[in-house]
Amino acid sequence: MAFGGAHSNSGPILVVRSATRRFGPVVALENASLSVDRREFVTLLGPSGSGKTTLLRIIAGLDEPSSIVELSIGGADMRGIPANHRNVATVFQHYGLFPHMSVGKNIEFGLLVRGRPADERRRRAREALELVRLPDMFDRRIHQLSGGERQRVALARALVTEPEILLLDEPLGALDERLRREMQVELLRLQQKLGTTFILVTHSQEEALTMSSRVVLMNHGRIVQDGRPQELFEQPRSKFVANFMGIENVLVGRVASIEARTVNLVVNDRQFTGQLLTGFTPAPQEPVFIATRAERVDIGNGSSSSRGLNSIAFTSSLSVYKGTHYDIELSTPLGTLVSRQPKPLQAQEGGVALWSSDDCVVGPIDREIDLKGCRPQGRNE
Amino acid sequence: MTASEQLRAAVERERMILRWSTAVAVILGCVGIILIYGPIVWLALMSISEQPLTGKPGPFTTIWYVKLFTDMRWFDPLMVSLAIASTVSVLCMFTAAAIGRVLPHVGAVGLVILSMILIVLFMPGVMLGVDFIIFYRILLGIRTGVWSLILAHFVWAFPFALLSVIIVASRFDTRLLEVARDLGAGRWRCFRSIELPLLLPGILSAGFFGFLLSLNELPRSIFLRGGITTLPLFEWAEAASHSTMVPLIYGLSTLITLGSLVLTVLALSLLFKRETA
Numbered sequence: 001m002a003f004g005g006a007h008s009n010s011g012p013i014l015v016v017r018s019a020t021r022r023f024g025p026v027v028a029l030e031n032a033s034l035s036v037d038r039r040e041f042v043t044l045l046g047p048s049g050s051g052k053t054t055l056l057r058i059i060a061g062l063d064e065p066s067s068i069v070e071l072s073i074g075g076a077d078m079r080g081i082p083a084n085h086r087n088v089a090t091v092f093q094h095y096g097l098f099p100h101m102s103v104g105k106n107i108e109f110g111l112l113v114r115g116r117p118a119d120e121r122r123r124r125a126r127e128a129l130e131l132v133r134l135p136d137m138f139d140r141r142i143h144q145l146s147g148g149e150r151q152r153v154a155l156a157r158a159l160v161t162e163p164e165i166l167l168l169d170e171p172l173g174a175l176d177e178r179l180r181r182e183m184q185v186e187l188l189r190l191q192q193k194l195g196t197t198f199i200l201v202t203h204s205q206e207e208a209l210t211m212s213s214r215v216v217l218m219n220h221g222r223i224v225q226d227g228r229p230q231e232l233f234e235q236p237r238s239k240f241v242a243n244f245m246g247i248e249n250v251l252v253g254r255v256a257s258i259e260a261r262t263v264n265l266v267v268n269d270r271q272f273t274g275q276l277l278t279g280f281t282p283a284p285q286e287p288v289f290i291a292t293r294a295e296r297v298d299i300g301n302g303s304s305s306s307r308g309l310n311s312i313a314f315t316s317s318l319s320v321y322k323g324t325h326y327d328i329e330l331s332t333p334l335g336t337l338v339s340r341q342p343k344p345l346q347a348q349e350g351g352v353a354l355w356s357s358d359d360c361v362v363g364p365i366d367r368e369i370d371l372k373g374c375r376p377q378g379r380n381e
Numbered sequence: 382m383t384a385s386e387q388l389r390a391a392v393e394r395e396r397m398i399l400r401w402s403t404a405v406a407v408i409l410g411c412v413g414i415i416l417i418y419g420p421i422v423w424l425a426l427m428s429i430s431e432q433p434l435t436g437k438p439g440p441f442t443t444i445w446y447v448k449l450f451t452d453m454r455w456f457d458p459l460m461v462s463l464a465i466a467s468t469v470s471v472l473c474m475f476t477a478a479a480i481g482r483v484l485p486h487v488g489a490v491g492l493v494i495l496s497m498i499l500i501v502l503f504m505p506g507v508m509l510g511v512d513f514i515i516f517y518r519i520l521l522g523i524r525t526g527v528w529s530l531i532l533a534h535f536v537w538a539f540p541f542a543l544l545s546v547i548i549v550a551s552r553f554d555t556r557l558l559e560v561a562r563d564l565g566a567g568r569w570r571c572f573r574s575i576e577l578p579l580l581l582p583g584i585l586s587a588g589f590f591g592f593l594l595s596l597n598e599l600p601r602s603i604f605l606r607g608g609i610t611t612l613p614l615f616e617w618a619e620a621a622s623h624s625t626m627v628p629l630i631y632g633l634s635t636l637i638t639l640g641s642l643v644l645t646v647l648a649l650s651l652l653f654k655r656e657t658a
Contacts, residue, residue: 061563062559062562062563082562083559083562083563084562084564084565084566085565088563089563090560090563092556092560096554096556096557096559096560098557098560098561098575099579100578100579109561109564109566109574110564112574113561113564113565113566113567113570114565157564158564161564161565
């Protein structure tokens with residue numbers, strides 16, 4: 001079997017410690033640290049300009065960090081080692097297929113460079129083509145391929161060298177919706193089959209959730225949260241994380257009182273109750289966010305003042321059909337809240353939105369909690 | 382007239398204008414082509430006419446071609462010209478490739494260097510010939526002869542050669558080099574396997590341009606020839622001296638023109654060949 005290089009040695013396959021990259025006055029990546037285990041599928045998620053591609057390029061050796069404490073791949077120090085001497089391979093968003101070579105020659109390139117004999121190159125390139133389900137494309141010209149086929153060829157070309165880590169830089173960005181979903185499943189299948197470590201860069205929250213068991217969320221050049229997708233949903237470490245992960249209802253208020261981990265806060269003269277994030281202890285009057293997912297918001301018709309229940313009246317609503325459910329946008333004095341319901345609501349009908357305080361997460365606005373301890377970093381988002 | 386009739390009339394008017402302007406453009410284009418190729422066709426006709434110096438075609442004969450290949454005084458100048466042109470061609474390929482592959486990717490500096498090189502194109506050839514002889518011979522001590530001719534022809538042909546490489550190099554996607562490095566290729570392998578093959582059409586046409594421009598160069602050669610006689614110098618001298626060679630020049634020029642035409646078509650088709658083809 002030519003694929004799935006068996007690495008017996010344990011320990012993380014990748015360690016990045018305190019990587020910083022400056023472009024003139026712009027800090028593209030600030031003090032980023034990341035440790036990835038073998039066979040992990042990690043997603044670097046973030047908006048454009050968040051530094052995720054810069055981090056990927058530093059791992060690939062295509063960019064040099066301005067400063068870095070540690071960079072090791074497979075246990076070996078890779079600081080200052082150029083890309084062509086690192087055993088990682090990248091699938092680029094632009095694919096970067098060589099237009100003057102056939103599909104087969106493109107895939108063979110990494111082996112040619114490594115001085116493998118012609119018959120071995122040919123055999124392994126054919127195996128790689130079968131792996132990406134394009135078995136009859138060996139002699140095709142690049143310009144004869146569709147977008148999805150190019151994507152697969154780029155993937156085969158990167159995998160044929162048996163890299164320790166496969167880096168994917170927004171590889172699905174140029175594909176249409178149906179192909180994207182197909183390739184997402186394809187990548188998952190490949191990763192499980194080969195057991196290679198995959199690091200995927202994307203700006204799509206949905207893609208990150210579909211693909212990976214671990215999401216590293218970045219913003220303004222910094223890693224803001226690193227964890228399982230559920231953690232990012234249920235314990236967003238900042239308002240940015242809550243918003244970016246698509247938590248529908250995020251309000252901003254001030255702390256009124258704290259009882260154990262339950263906090264009362266005031267949003268525009270209205271009282272709400274929620275649960276503090278682990279590791280977060282706000283000062284009185286500190287501005288905080290309170291976040292609730294749409295499926296946790298119920299709709300009732302009388303005002304309720306029962307303890308542990310948040311409520312707010314709405315005057316009208318808009319029901320948006322989502323295929324399996326409706327997202328009902330409720331017009332409230334605090335703006336639009338979203339409730340997920342199996343049935344639509346009469347637009348003119350008013351009512352009360354209700355949700356349990358146990359489903360509310362309360363976190364900091366203008367600082368992020370340190371992931372390991374409670375040390376505030378005191379930086380603006 | 383109703384509104385709809387007015388609209389139809391207006392559309393009909395627009396169509397007429399388009400039809401007429403197309404006709405005018407085609408006619409002007411034909412006039413242009415006749416002005417360019419007329420003399421060449423005339424030259425070919427003269428070369429197979431009995432009395433070429435009268436300027437009237439016919440009666441037709443191959444006698445001048447037969448004489449051309451019995452009186453071979455033009456052969457040595459042709460060989461000299463071919464040797465010089467080949468050298469200039471190779472020089473052009475190497476230098477244009479070395480410079481042209483970088484210029485499109487270094488921003489404003491590239492533009493400045495390119496304009497410095499292209500300005501030479503706008504200087505009168507005879508004047509440059511005189512300049513060269515003063516500068517090279519008197520200041521640098523280069524003797525006139527084959528090498529001064531090669532140098533002058535190279536200076537003349539280089540901007541064209543450079544442009545051919547730049548046309549291709551500016552279309553070259555430098556990200557491909559990054560991809561190759563990522564796949565493990567060193568710098569030399571990147572150049573040899575990726576950059577060179579993709580720039581090759583431009584480099585080859587640089588060679589063709591260098592060859593053709595040198596082969597047909599006269600104004601600079603007049604001053605820098607030393608004791609050397611190139612083919613254009615030979616033709617020029619013979620045509621000016623009313624010698625018996627004159628009728629032969631028609632035949633010779635026709636052959637050279639045909640040869641140059643083939644090379645030019647080759648060079649242009651290489652240059653504008655689609656990368657994906």
